[in-house]
Amino acid sequence: MECNATREGANLFIAVDGRVDGTNASEFQEALEGVIEESDRLVVLDLGALSYVSSAGLRVVLLVAKELQRQSAKLAVCSLSDTVKEVFTISGFDKIIPVHGTRQEALEAS
Amino acid sequence: MAEKYKILVVDDEADVEPLVLQRMRRQIRDGRYEFVFARNGVEALKALSDDQDIDMVVSDINMPLMDGLTLLEQIPKVDPNIRSVIISAYGDMKNIRTAMNRGAFDFVTKPLDFEDLQLTIDRTLDNMEAWKEALSSRDMLVSIQKELDVASSMQQSILPTQFPQTEQYETFGSMEPARNVGGDFFDVVRLGNGLVGLAAADVSDKGVPAALFMMSSRTLLKGTALGLGQPGAVLKEVNDLLGQDNATAMFVTLVYAVYDPVTGNFTYANGGHNPPLLVHSDGGSEYLATTGGIALGVAPGMSYDERTVTLAPGDAVIMYTDGVTEAMNAADELFGEARLQEVFRQSPPRDPQSAARAVFEAVHAFAGGIKQSDDITCLVLRRKG
Numbered sequence: 001m002e003c004n005a006t007r008e009g010a011n012l013f014i015a016v017d018g019r020v021d022g023t024n025a026s027e028f029q030e031a032l033e034g035v036i037e038e039s040d041r042l043v044v045l046d047l048g049a050l051s052y053v054s055s056a057g058l059r060v061v062l063l064v065a066k067e068l069q070r071q072s073a074k075l076a077v078c079s080l081s082d083t084v085k086e087v088f089t090i091s092g093f094d095k096i097i098p099v100h101g102t103r104q105e106a107l108e109a110s
Numbered sequence: 111m112a113e114k115y116k117i118l119v120v121d122d123e124a125d126v127e128p129l130v131l132q133r134m135r136r137q138i139r140d141g142r143y144e145f146v147f148a149r150n151g152v153e154a155l156k157a158l159s160d161d162q163d164i165d166m167v168v169s170d171i172n173m174p175l176m177d178g179l180t181l182l183e184q185i186p187k188v189d190p191n192i193r194s195v196i197i198s199a200y201g202d203m204k205n206i207r208t209a210m211n212r213g214a215f216d217f218v219t220k221p222l223d224f225e226d227l228q229l230t231i232d233r234t235l236d237n238m239e240a241w242k243e244a245l246s247s248r249d250m251l252v253s254i255q256k257e258l259d260v261a262s263s264m265q266q267s268i269l270p271t272q273f274p275q276t277e278q279y280e281t282f283g284s285m286e287p288a289r290n291v292g293g294d295f296f297d298v299v300r301l302g303n304g305l306v307g308l309a310a311a312d313v314s315d316k317g318v319p320a321a322l323f324m325m326s327s328r329t330l331l332k333g334t335a336l337g338l339g340q341p342g343a344v345l346k347e348v349n350d351l352l353g354q355d356n357a358t359a360m361f362v363t364l365v366y367a368v369y370d371p372v373t374g375n376f377t378y379a380n381g382g383h384n385p386p387l388l389v390h391s392d393g394g395s396e397y398l399a400t401t402g403g404i405a406l407g408v409a410p411g412m413s414y415d416e417r418t419v420t421l422a423p424g425d426a427v428i429m430y431t432d433g434v435t436e437a438m439n440a441a442d443e444l445f446g447e448a449r450l451q452e453v454f455r456q457s458p459p460r461d462p463q464s465a466a467r468a469v470f471e472a473v474h475a476f477a478g479g480i481k482q483s484d485d486i487t488c489l490v491l492r493r494k495g
Contacts, residue, residue: 055314091382092404
């Protein structure tokens with residue numbers, strides 16, 4: 001799993017690569033928390049290169065969403081593969097975390 | 111269990127003592143349990159401070175002088191390692207919830223079913239042993255593996271070991287734990303009126319905190335299931351209870367169903383979990399449409415829809431966790447939903463045990479030598495016919 005962040009003003013894009021499961025969920029959490037700053041207003045996880053996410057990975061996404069909510073910022077995800085989209089749909093996470101087709105759509109929706 | 115456990119039973123009804131001694135005589139003769147008795151909370155506290163050997167308390171709620179809920183608050187002051195089980199009126203959610211908040215491990219309902227009481231006592235004692243182990247190793251340098259071992263025995267202690275079956279239906283469930291990761295559990299509960307409640311669930315994390323979350327999920331589910339009945343209402347209640355002050359952001363995906371053996375109606379609500387598979391006696395099958403619910407503990411205040419399907423004689427419902435459908439082979443492919451249907455196409459389920467076994471075998475065969483990365487759970491209900 002690898003995270004690469006690019007910041008455009010108050011918008012932070014984080015591209016997640018590989019797979020996130022119980023064995024590396026805490027690394028995933030550290031990576032996200034390490035790169036998010038208090039001045040960020042919108043954080044978009046670009047999951048286009050994420051091949052698999054388990055419920056332990058979803059929990060990290062939820063934790064980050066809650067932290068961002070405390071600083072009045074938003075979290076969204078974009079570019080999900082079919083497998084990852086299915087995980088978001090089945091778990092119902094797509095009801096509380098906005099899912100977008102592309103980074104651009106995530107920006108426009110915010 | 112090789113050790114002998116001393117259990118304090120607290121009840122103001124005079125016939126409880128002879129009844130327990132009579133119905134539990136085999137366990138007493140085998141040297142597994144020793145029972146002592148008290149008539150109210152005051153007597154119970156005195157017994158606990160006089161006798162350091164008492165391992166667990168089984169207590170009624172309504173008693174003179176000091177009731178069971180007050181007793182629960184006092185017990186940890188005498189000995190924090192003592193585990194308590196509450197005897198409650200059937201469906202008395204308010205008291206059950208208060209008891210859980212005050213640290214009761216589990217509950218049984220009146221009138222006492224002694225088979226259930228014995229299973230509950232065994233489960234409580236297993237859990238206590240796991241917990242003691244966790245405490246005793248706390249001061250040492252605890253390896254992650256050690257913590258996972260403790261969590262794993264806590265997980266095992268809440269799984270049912272007996273499965274309801276009648277002339278009309280049969281059930282069976284099994285869980286194969288992954289070595290490191292996993293948080294599956296399942297439950298089968300007799301609800302009264304001949305109804306049976308079934309649940310398959312997956313907690314989002316590993317380790318001792320996740321095991322504790324799993325235990326409270328399971329107990330809240332059981333309590334709510336007995337109290338409320340309807341799956342949609344049950345999930346809503348459990349979600350609200352789990353979602354309060356949930357700073358850890360742990361959650362549980364869970365499908366809960368109530369089966370009515372008389373009509374064959376299977377009513378389920380799905381909280382973010384994999385859809386159960388309905389398999390017909392000719393081997394054809396379909397997934398039960400999701401009801402749109404979100405995983406439990408994520409966001410309080412959500413509502414959960416429910417749906418009913420009617421099982422024909424010979425139909426079976428397979429409830430499972432993502433350890434089945436997301437098992438991976440050497441080519442990084444997932445087992446998937448289609449392969450699960452394929453398991454039964456040529457050989458429809460004859461009985462729940464063999465159906466569950468067929469699922470496990472198919473998953474293992476698919477994975478080849480690839481180590482299982484998640485718990486694999488399969489719970490089967492079959493309408494006889």
